[in-house]
Amino acid sequence: MARCLLACWLIVLALPAQAREALDYATMTAGRYRDSVDLSAYAPGKDARPPTHRFEGRLTLSGQPEQRTRVANTDYLTAENIKASKSFPEDFDFAFVQHGDVLIPQLRGPIRGKHAWWEVILEPGRVWDEPGDHGYTRAAIPFALTQKNANCTHNGVLMFLFDDKRIVGRAAMQVSSETCLYLQRDSWGWLKARYTPQAQADARRIGDDYMAEVAARLPIRPLSALADEFPGLEVDRLATAPDRSRTRHGVFYKGIHYVSDCPTRHGGYPYCEVLNVPSYSVAKSVVGGIALMRMEKLFTGTTRQPVSIIQATGCRTEAWKDVSLLNLLDMASGHYDSASYMADEDAAKIVQFFNPEDYAHKLAFSCEAYPRKSEPGKTWVYHTADTFLLGVGLNTLLRQQPGQRGKDIFSDVVDADIYAALKLSPTARSTRRTYDSYAQPFVGWGLFVHADDIAKLGRYIGVDHGKIGGETLLDARLLDEALQRDPAQRGLQVAHLANFRYQHGFWARNLQKELGCDKPTWVPFMSGFGGILVVMFPNGAVWYSAADDGELASIDFAAPAKELARLAPICTSAR
Structure with missing residues (x-):
């Protein structure tokens, strides 16, 4: 559908108009939104026509939708978490560009805001006219609410009516699905919406980039x-x-x-x-694994580098001296509490690693949380903290190379060398990081992808054997x-x-x-x-x-x- 632009509307021009069953003009301007509707209401119907009006500028939303909680697992969530997750971000204020019948957000990937729990991912949507909308144009914007500092992803859609100067009525929103084990909730209702028309200097580039993404x-x-x-x-x-x-x-x-x-x-x-699909620990393979394999290709001997290259007191002890970066990727550092399956990863103290938002606390846990119990490379014990430590080590090593000072293992190696060449979506080409000046990529989780990205990564690794354009x-x-x-x-x-x-x-x-x-x-x-x-x-x-x-x-x-x-x-x- 995203490939068609205005030309595709020709095939529906001759079809008779059909009455919209949900979220019609009357409802959008003054009616009630009593419960979730079938999400087909957020897509163009058979009576859709090319858009009369053009949206270019800022969309500002405020207010709170209705909610119905289906799962709120207190093994993972505190009462404070649950309360925070029930509100919609109040700082939703983003620029969009219209390209044909597509409405494209200026910012892609997870967008940090002021909300205590949610961040937003915006995706390209659609604009169209309908016979019953009194000359206004209808816009729909796919979005996701993603848990801050984590990967839970709740996909939804926004929709509103507009002309060249304003939004008419309110914006409808609905979230009816998620990829999140411990928090599942329906959201629906109205948000106050304001349109500020504003020419975007990079509008042409945004449109061209989107067309290249689709192609x-x-x-x-x-x-x-x-x-x-x-x-x-x-x-x-x-x-x-x-x-x-x-x-x-x-x-x-x-x-x-x-x-x-x-x-x-x-x-x-x-x-x-x-x-949007969260990666969770798939990132250990497509970020951590790819990062180390690329670095070894660029700088032979990377895998043998000791953890002690990391500038942290807890990692410069005798217990880490013979542990290599490859040991970290293999989940075989020799540091653990229990070698039973997932015992350490499921233990209560792991919140001391996942909950902090800053680099210092995550690093300190990774270096100091587990005692040395076996020889490196001999015993498998699953630790997301080890993969985080791997990312820190790779950043440290990369910045030691000539001309690489200040470089970043995700942006300047994984993305620049691999993801860009694979033409992954803009969403996949960003990752979760610590919320401080270090902005350390998580490496072991924190990536968001589309189905097309998953297929491309699987093809690259499993079918093309790590080659792009014939080059390994x-x-x-x-x-x-x-x-x-x-x-x-x-x-x-x-x-x-x-x-x-x-x-x-x-x-x-x-x-x-x-x-x-x-x-x-x-x-x-x-x-x-x-x-x-x-x-x-x-x-x-x-x-x-x-x-x-x-x-x-x-x-x-x-x-x-x-x-x-x-x-x-x-x-x-x-x-």
Whole structure:
């Protein structure tokens, strides 16, 4: 839909007008918004026409919507957290540019504000006319509320009527879905809205950049097309999570991105192409893993650098002396309280790492929270704090190189060298950072992506073997080991789980039994909190799923593996 611009309106001009069932002109100007509506109300209908008016300037919103809390898990949230999360940001004041029938925010990616709990991500929306709107133009803007200092993501849409000078009535808003295990809530209602027309000096660039973004998206087909192209494949088995917890899932195979719909509690999300998905710990692979592999390619010996290069007293002790940056990426620092599966990551004291917003507290925890208990590289213990420490070490090392003073491991290495070349969305090309002058990228979480970004990253790592334009940008040995292409280097066993390994920021699972293979069949994957998976099958297929129920069934990809083996053999492709 985003590709069409004004020319696409020609196909609907001859259609008869249809009465809008929800959020019509009367409702938008003076009516009631008693409960959530089907989200199709926030999209152009069959009677839509090209926009008469042009929006360029600032949109200011204030007020509070209605809310219905569905989940507020006090294992993760305090009463103060829950209270703070119930309000909409009062400092919503952003510039937009209209390009044809698309309304584009000037700022993309997570936008910091004054709210205690929420930050905002704005995405390109639509503008159109409808017969019943009395000559005004209707605008819809996809957005997400994201938890400050964390990754929980609640997707919504804004809509309002406007002419060349003002917004008529109020702005409607609705949030009906999220990717968040511990906070789930419906929001709907009216916000006070003000339009300040204002020419934007960079309007042309914003429009051109958006067109380039759309042109760079992978070719898409609905998931149902897989059943047509590969008879016998059961598409329903590609969805591991139930609709109530599923954000989106899809498959990339031989240049085509096969995508699901975007279910919400109130109809399908109308702007699937820009639906925001949090990475959580998938970032450990696509930020932490990529960062170290790129640095090793640029500066040989990066992996062997000791943690003691970090300018922190707690990391310059004898206990850290022989721990390398690669040990941190492997979750094998030898520092831990318990080697039981996820015991340290789930322990009460971990809030001392996640809750602080500043660099100093996160760094101090990472260096000092766990005692030295084993030799580095021998025992797997999952620590997000170790990946944060890796990012600090990589920043330190990067800035020691000639001409690299003041550089940033995310912006100047991961994004500049990899993400930009992959043409990821502007949303994916920013990350969570500490809220101070250090602005240290989190590395182990904090990325937000679209489905197209997930497919591109999976293709780059799992299919293109870290090459862009024929050039290998990552250390080939490290990537081969991470993706189970070296049978002699399977990585460390994940606690007591004999069929799982972890290596260089990537997980792997042996699917020999599930697929009936005659030899071990190790399949690499990336994993994020709550139910986010990206699996890179050795037959060239990439499968992903974003969910938030935290159930084992939602992250068990054995069923999708059996279906995707119909595309090409997985057993014989594995090494």
